[in-house]
Amino acid sequence: MAEVEILVKPPSKRAAREALEKVREVSPQAILFNLPENVTDLVAELASGMISYEEFLEEVRGRLPEPPNAWFKGYEEILTNLYRIVGRSLDVYCYGDPLTFKIDSEKSLQLALLTLRSMVTGRIDVDEWLKILRERATVEEAASKREAEKVAEISTSYEKSICISDSMPSHIRKRLKEKGVKLKVHYLGQPYHFTPIEILKRKLAKGDVDEEEVEHLIREHINFVREYLYRKSLPEAVEEWSMRKLYWINKR
Numbered sequence: 731m732a733e734v735e736i737l738v739k740p741p742s743k744r745a746a747r748e749a750l751e752k753v754r755e756v757s758p759q760a761i762l763f764n765l766p767e768n769v770t771d772l773v774a775e776l777a778s779g780m781i782s783y784e785e786f787l788e789e790v791r792g793r794l795p796e797p798p799n800a801w802f803k804g805y806e807e808i809l810t811n812l813y814r815i816v817g818r819s820l821d822v823y824c825y826g827d828p829l830t831f832k833i834d835s836e837k838s839l840q841l842a843l844l845t846l847r848s849m850v851t852g853r854i855d856v857d858e859w860l861k862i863l864r865e866r867a868t869v870e871e872a873a874s875k876r877e878a879e880k881v882a883e884i885s886t887s888y889e890k891s892i893c894i895s896d897s898m899p900s901h902i903r904k905r906l907k908e909k910g911v912k913l914k915v916h917y918l919g920q921p922y923h924f925t926p927i928e929i930l931k932r933k934l935a936k937g938d939v940d941e942e943e944v945e946h947l948i949r950e951h952i953n954f955v956r957e958y959l960y961r962k963s964l965p966e967a968v969e970e971w972s973m974r975k976l977y978w979i980n981k982r
Contacts, residue, residue, distance in 0.1 A: 731910065731911070731912050732885060732886045732887075732888060732889060732890075732891070732909075732911045732912065733889065733890045733891070733911070733912045733913075733914075734885045734890075734891050734892070734893055734906055734911050734912070734913055734914075735752070735756055735758070735891075735892050735893070735913075735914045735915075735916060736892075736893045736894075736895055736899055736902065736903065736913070736914070736915045736916065737749050737752055737892060737893070737894045737895070737916050737918055738895050738896075738897065738898060738899065738915065738916065738917045738918065739804070739894055739895065739896060739918045739919065740804075740896070740918070740919045740922045740968060741803055741804030741896070741964050741965055741968055742804070742919045742922065742965050742968050742969045742972070743807065743965040743966065743969055744918075744919045744969060745804070745918040745919025745922070746804060746805070746806075746807040746808050746965065747807065748918040748919060749808050749894060749918055750807070750808055750811055750812070750815060752892065752916060752918075753812065753815055753816060753892060754815045754816075756890065756892060757816070757890075758820065758888070758890045758891045758892045759820070759821060759888040759889060759890055759891060760820065760821040760822070760823065760884065760885070760887075760888045760891040760892075761777075761812075761820055761821075761822055761823070761891065761892045761893075761894070762823045762824070762825050762881055762884060762885065762891065762892070762893040762894065763805065763822070763823070763824050763825070763826075763894050764824075764825065764826050764877075764894060764895050764896050765801065765802070765805065765824040765826050766793070766794060766801065766824060766826045766827075766828045766831045767824050767825060767826055767827065767828055767880075768793050768794075768824075768828045769790055769793055769794065769824060770822070770823055770824040772786055772789050772790060772793075773786075773809065773822055773824055774821075774822040776809050776810070777809055777812040777813060777820070777822045778813055778820075778822070779813035779814075783806065783809070783810050786809075787799055794831065794832075794835075795831075795832060795835040795836075800835075801831065803963070803964040803965065804896070804964060804965050806965075807965075808894075821888070823884050825877050825880045825881050825884070825893075826873075826877065827873040827876055827877060829873075830869055830870060830872075830873035833866070833869050834866060834869070834870070837862050837865065837866040837869075840862050841859070841862055841863075841927075844858060844859060844862070845951070845952055845955055848948070848949075848952055849952060849955075849956065854945050854948050854949065856941050856944050856945050856948070859944065859948055860934075860944060863930065863931065863934060864934065867931065867934060867935060874899075874900075874901045874902075875901050877901070877902070878899070878901035878902040878904070878905040878906075879905060881893055881902050881905070881906070882902075882905045882906055882908075882909050882911075885906065885911065886909055886911060899915075903915065921972065921976050922968075922972050923971060923972040923975040923976050925951070925954055925968060925971060926947045926948070926950035926951035926953075926954055927947075927951045927954075929947055930944065930947040930948070930951070933947075954967075954971060958970060958971050
């Protein structure tokens with residue numbers, strides 16, 4: 731029976747370190763990344779130590795929207811250290827839908843522009859924010875089903891594999907269970923506090939959010955960008971954010 735361990739990894743440095751440790755512990759035959767499928771060959775070369783991270787980013791240009799390093803935030807530490815842990819004996823795959831990543835890039839840019847506009851004006855167009863977020867959610871939902879099928883197809887070809895996901899992989903978990911796979915799910919980087927935009931996305935998916943709450947979370951997101959992302963990389967920013975929001979846990 732095929733065994734798959736799903737690592738749900740927020741974009742923090744702690745989660746990346748824990749992912750590497752889990753790979754060391756499990757010694758899988760294959761590892762699947764939630765990265766664009768059209769860069770699988772380059773990710774495999776980087777993970778095997780054949781090319782440097784700088785060479786990898788240069789090769790990625792032309793395959794993904796600029797800037798190339800934006801697509802691998804939260805994965806840098808894993809990709810650059812994987813070879814030191816497992817050597818060349820690991821098969822590497824990327825299961826992310828390239829078209830979805832392209833659309834996500836466009837929507838992320840639109841949200842970034844809305845964020846900057848709100849910073850300058852102090853006003854928030856809730857309808858415009860919701861339109862973009864819902865469009866992105868629709869695309870991501872359809873893509874997640876295709877990605878789940880791909881993960882199931884690949885992982886069932888191995889006795890033991892690891893699948894890394896950025897969020898709760900409900901479609902992947904469901905499809906693997908249907909395939910009769912022995913499945914384990916690990917949540918890394920805990921305790922972790924969702925960022926405001928992550929909270930808003932989850933609430934929209936459940937349909938339980940009103941306009942006042944949307945505006946509040948958008949303002950929280952703007953504060954997160956201003957106070958954390960302007961000063962630090964994304965992995966460092968989300969780590970500091972979680973520590974401050976969950977200070978009462980960290981004091982134990």
